[in-house]
Amino acid sequence: MSTLTIRPPDDTAERLKTLARSRKLSVNKLIEELSIQTITAADGEVRFKALAARGDAGQALAILDNVIGHLQRHAGLTLHVTAQPDHSAG
DSSP states (O other), rough: OOOOOOOOHHHHHHHHHHHHHHTTTOOOHHHHHHHHHHHHHHHHHHHHHHHHHTTTHHHHHHHEEEEEHHHHHOOOOOOOOOOOOOOOOO
């Protein structure tokens, strides 16, 4: 296990402490869980972009749904996905 020092602004640190207490976790465990969730989401985004580049939109959207569901279940987030206009056509 390695050590990582972070220096958030005071108000952010207090909010993290409050959130950790509300979840009955240490701040260290909260940061670990949030880090894992962020890495999982980033990995999903990489897979999504790779599938989208191959043109497999159905499979890419299924992965996106999975990532959104994971974040909603484990991070308590509510996400709304909207289609972005395609600006590449010119």
